[in-house]
Amino acid sequence: MNLTGLTIIIFTLFMSPSVWAQSSLQLKVEHYPPLLDMNSPKQGLVYELAEQAFATQRIETEIIYTSKEDILRSVDDLRCATFSYERDKDNSKDWYYSRAIVLRPYIYLKHIDSDIELHDRSDLRKYSLKFTQKEPLYDITSMEELLDHKLDLFSVPLYSAVHYLKNNFTKSDAKNLEFLFSPSIRSENIYLACHKSHPSCFNLIRKFNKGLETIEQNGHRQRIVKKYLSWQ
Template identity: 20%
Template sequence: MGLTSFQRLCFVFALFTFAFPAQGSMTKITAVNDAWPPYVTRDKAKPGFSVELVTAALHTQGYDTEFLLFPWARGLYEVRNGRIDLITTTWHTNARSEFLLFSEPYFATNVDIMMRKDTFFEYAGPKSLTGKRIASVRKYGYEQWFLDAEDFQRVETTSLVSSLRMLAAERVDIAVGNRFVMLQEMKPLNLNADDFHFYPVPMIRQHIHIAAGKTNPNASEYIQAFNRGLKTIKQNGTFTDLIKKYGLKLPNNITEE
């Protein structure tokens, strides 16, 4: 099913050109994510680790990838219903597995606890969050204990940018997300990193996958192609080069970062 004219008017990444040899006619494929720097950025010249990785992996399998930038919940909805082929930085959850097919994990990330500099508490599991107001992004794949807990108040936002604004305005006590992403997202908001700090132990550790909606008749084909391409770019050095380019650290154990 094709994209609507409204969707086409949304922010679309101009697909950059990799220095790959010509492989004949390429099959077009669409992918979506929200801005999640350094994994997905708004910078066409340096569009993000995940954008470049997914593009490179699928290119080895004959796919030409067009990236779109939507709010997270909207992008997930479009992939779930087969109107966009892939979402590129998703975490696996049991609920999502009912409507998404997941690739092999290609990286790992933490969900960190961010506070204002005048705030500190000892995080020691779910009970230590009692009474806190916590900004979290709607439809993100947090672990079930976080979604089910009733001892603290989850304040749902549409993006990490919204979470950071609420934290800076003292409307919440904590914002949760990947620290590298939040530090990047603070810059356009003119927030000073010295006014905030992170708890040294992450709240959650997650794998990063791409996923396709099960309603998409080509879902299995796309996921298998990515898995093959991921192996190829690990073997040819592209994977390592991208990690270095974006200043990321490949964990010895992929569940840690």
């Protein structure tokens, strides 16, 4: 399978088909806060949502953090599933995808004292602008440059921005950064996916979708997402 260029967060169901049928899943993931976070009691937004959805179907999960290379080696063994940022065209013929677990929108950050006005994308040319490199040190440094008026705008995923403000900045500094939601940049749905050749894959996706519907209807999903959007 050619995974070149695919942006994914991967977890592995490291077990045989018979164990899937027994409703017990071992998940292998990359550390990618705040979506998957080994330092969080709830292990991050995506895992918390997935765990709750699986729980409604009486499927227990265990999370294990490892390297991307280690996970990718398991993909071709039909023992794995993935959290994927998009329904990748190259793999759509081989994979089943769940409903979207969560939408990850990108935003702009600016200093609250700046007089920046963005009406459309052409306005961006007027300002100094950086885009996330999906590296915490780079992102945090860029946000510090906003606070020091060394940078006008910084584009970063919404959940990442909140995570950094909550864990790496004082409340007074956080209040000096403003979120801009337009003009729109991009957004990524995150899905559960698994290989169609696995005999339990279709049933796993079906149960997971049912679990997502349940936590939406009972309000649990909204409460979890709200927690990851609050930093004050």
